[in-house]
Amino acid sequence: MYYNVDSINLNSSYDKNEVKSFLKRFELNYEDVDYSVVIRENNEIIATCSKKENVIKCFAIDENYQGLGLSNTLISKITEKLFLEKRYHSFIFTKPENQYLFEGLNYKNIFTTNKVSLLESGNKNINNSLEKLKQEYNISSDKEYATIVMNCNPFTLGHRYLIERASEENENVIIFVVEEDKSVFPFNIRYEMVKKGTEDLKNVIVVPAGEYIISSATFPTYFFKKNDNTLKEYTKLDCNIFGKYFVPKFNIIKRYIGSEPSCEVTNIYNETLNEVLPKYNVKVNVVERKEINYKPISASRVRQLLKDSNIEEVKKLVPKTTIEILNSEDGETAISKL
Structure with missing residues (x-):
């Protein structure tokens, strides 16, 4: 039987609520998407799928219509949209029980937790991407490395302190450096801040994290700072991908993290790192946050001071190299969006 596939109007509350209600039957949340398609019969949704940039998600088919090839129809429509956007590499979030559907469509599994599977397809894959990163940044196969994963929005003396300890x-x-561009300061500015802020530390290499660490693919809820019923699974996914792929590729033996006195999402992530990484023979070192005047230094505190135009206080919390970048045209553009 032939079914019509239609994209929905994301500016229509009615259309979005219709999809949201359908997905609730499958215990799926509907948020942060830029394109959605639905299949209807008698004006009722029987299947749907969405995407955000190159991440496919919110996939569900009514149990009465499963096994009819609707998954192929949905993914073909989404793939068509991806190609129009010149995106030739994509990820799929799905429940483990649906994984086989996408493997039949040439998607390869990256990792599966109890509740979520992440797969990818296209002109890149995780092993090739990490090998390319290793070659580009001259990371030796004969050395062991400690690592830190940082967003640095912006780069503070607290970040610098943690790096010094590891060094x-x-x-x-x-x-x-987290490459996902969902922060006030875009990746190129954050990367430059870290690079310039650590160039005196000769045993430190600064590398873009790519799509496989704290990204929309591995950890979508990180950027919303929201603790919901999916958070723990996403932290497990991100931490296990790091352990399974990054650890052997880069000979990683330690991962440093700062203590987290205020952010619940980061706290849960840190807990999961402590649970997961020892299974990959990686020691997790927790370093107490650097304080000034009995207050932990945080990027959120710096952003608030920047918003309040309190530059003198900002200067107490960030390296001189960060101030130089904040005073640049790109830095001022980012600050204006606070």
Whole structure:
């Protein structure tokens, strides 16, 4: 039987609520999408799928219509949209019981937790991407590395303190800077801040984290700072991908994290790192946050001071190199959006 597939109007509350109600039957949330398609019969939704950039999600088919090839129809429509946007590499979030459907459509599994599977397809894959990163940044196969994963929105003296600790205690350190552009300061500015702020530390390599660490693909709820019923699974997914792929590829033996006195999402992420990484023979080192005047230094505090135009206080919390970048045209553009 032939079914029509229609994209929905994301500006229509009615259309979005219709999809949201359908997905609730499958215990799926409907949020942060830029394109959605539905299949209807007698004006009722019987199947749907959405995407955000190159991440496919919110996939569900009414149990009475499963096994009829609707998954192929949905993914073909989404793939068509991806190609129009010149996106040739994509991820799919799905429940483990649906994984086989996408493997039949040439998607390869990256990792599966109890409740979520992440798969990818296209002109890139995780092993090739990490190998390319290793070659580009001259990361040696003969050395062991400690690592830190940082967003640095912006780069503070707290970040610098954590990096110094890792640099002092290890022969080689890799800083993975979160590449996802969902922060006030875009990736190119944050990367430059870290690079310039650590160039005196000769055993530290600063590397873009890519799509496989704290990204919309591995950890979508991180950027919303929301603790919901999916958060723990996403932290497990991100931490296990790091353990399964990054650890052997880069000879990682330690991961440093800062203590987290205020953010619940980061706290849960840190807990999961402590649970997961020892299984991959990685030691997790928790370093107490650097304080000034008995207050932990945080990027959120710096952003608030920037919003309040309190530059003198900002100067107490960030390196001089960060101030220089904040005073640049790109820095001022980012600050204007606060």
